[in-house]
Amino acid sequence: MAIAQTKTGWQVEFRVNGRGSRKYKRVFPTKAECDRFQRFTIAQHETQSDAKPWLERPKDTRKLSELIELWDDSHGHFLRDGKRRKSKLLMIAEQLGDPVGSNLTRLEYTRWRAQRSKEGKSPKTLNNDLGYVSSMFNTLIKAEEIHYPNTLTTVDNVKVPENELSYLMHDQITELLEETKEGDNPHVYLITKISLSTGARWSEAEGLTVQRVRNNQVSFTDTKSGKNRSVPITPELFEEIHEHAKLTRGNSIFTASISSFRRALKRTTIELPKGQAAHVLRHSFASHFIMNGGNILSLQKILGHSDIKMTMRYAHLSPDFLEEAVRLNPLSSGI
Structure with missing residues (x-):
């Protein structure tokens, strides 16, 4: 290896790996540039030698069910709903025919999803399925357990129609509380009050x-x-809860009471959209909170929503929003 001055500048001449290896000979304006070129070229050669690009990685032939077991061992069993999610993933793998994971294509998956839709599966269920499988692939890629791209990242979610969010008016709340108080379950009335008071x-x-x-x-x-989250309650409700706790044994204040609530709800004149029962209490809290001038960000914290988009479903009930609709509509100028 040598760097020498010539009539036209500085010449560097070297081999990248001793005798028998490729020889480089270049002329540069300065000696420092020669030195930088020499060091860069040798470093590039060493990096390529370590990588051995001519040795291709063998094709990953593990089936989707095997990848699910691998995901569960390294990640899934730590999740709160890990068992349920693993069961769901194995069902999906079975219905897809348990293909080799690296062979699963976007087209294959979307065709299976279309068939599920024809069978009556809801858009929310279909989107959950996609999220579970795609998340599994991403987790394995991050852990370097697999070395091929996740083809499902380009699959879009199915558009979910916005459900009607019913809430109870004051007279309906009074009717419901009276019915739960008169029922055969001593816990239903107070649980109902807690949900209406906190959005739980x-x-x-x-x-x-x-x-x-x-x-x-x-x-x-x-x-x-x-x-975890904490929500303030009135001193009266606080005392009521502690008085009720004296009626039960152990640390728990209540026992399972949802069935009793549903029976009480059926005895009222309240009519709700399909699929809404006790959840209407949470919707009622949120709706009245906003209608009474509550802040949307405060509501997000109270309800425990991780995404503000969930809370924004109630924004249209804001009195400011409603007042502006009246004040700013195109007929408000007296046309």
Whole structure:
């Protein structure tokens, strides 16, 4: 290896790996440039030598069910719904014919999804399926368990029609509370009040313990979003909950009461869209919160929504929004 001055500049001459290897000979304006070229070229040769690009990675022939087991061992069993999700993934693999994972194509998946849709599966179910499979592939790629791209990243979700969010008016709330109070289950009335007062899901209110009701607030743990949250309540409701807790044994305040609630709801004159029962209590809290001037960001925290888009479903009930609709419509100028 040598760098020498010539009539036209500086010449560098070297071999990348000793005798027998490729020889480089170049002329540059400066000696420093010669040195940089020499070091760069040798480094490039060493990197390519380590990579051995002529040795192709053998094709991954593991079936989708094998990848699911691999995903479960390294990641899935840590999830709260890991067992359910694994069961769902194995069902999908079976219905797809358990193909080799690296062979699963966008077309193959979308055709299977179209068939599921014809069988009556809802858009939400179809989108959940896509999310589970795509997430599994992404997790395995990140862990370097597989070395091929996730072909499902280009598959779009099915458009989900926005469901009607019913909420109870004041007279309906009064009717429902009276019916739950007169029922045969001593827990239904108070669980209903807690849900209406805090926006809690029925399971969250039903699962309260004595330790989670303190300082005029209730704390919800093991929630759908995985995040704990606390919501203030009135001193009267706080006392009512603790008085009720004296009637039960152990740490739990309530027992399973959803069936009793549904029976009480049926005895009222309230009519709800299909699929809505106890969840109408959560919708009622959110709707009245916004109609009474509540802040949308505060509502997001109270409800525990991880995505503000979920909370924005109630934004149209804001009094400011409604007032502007009246004040700013094209007929408001007296045409």
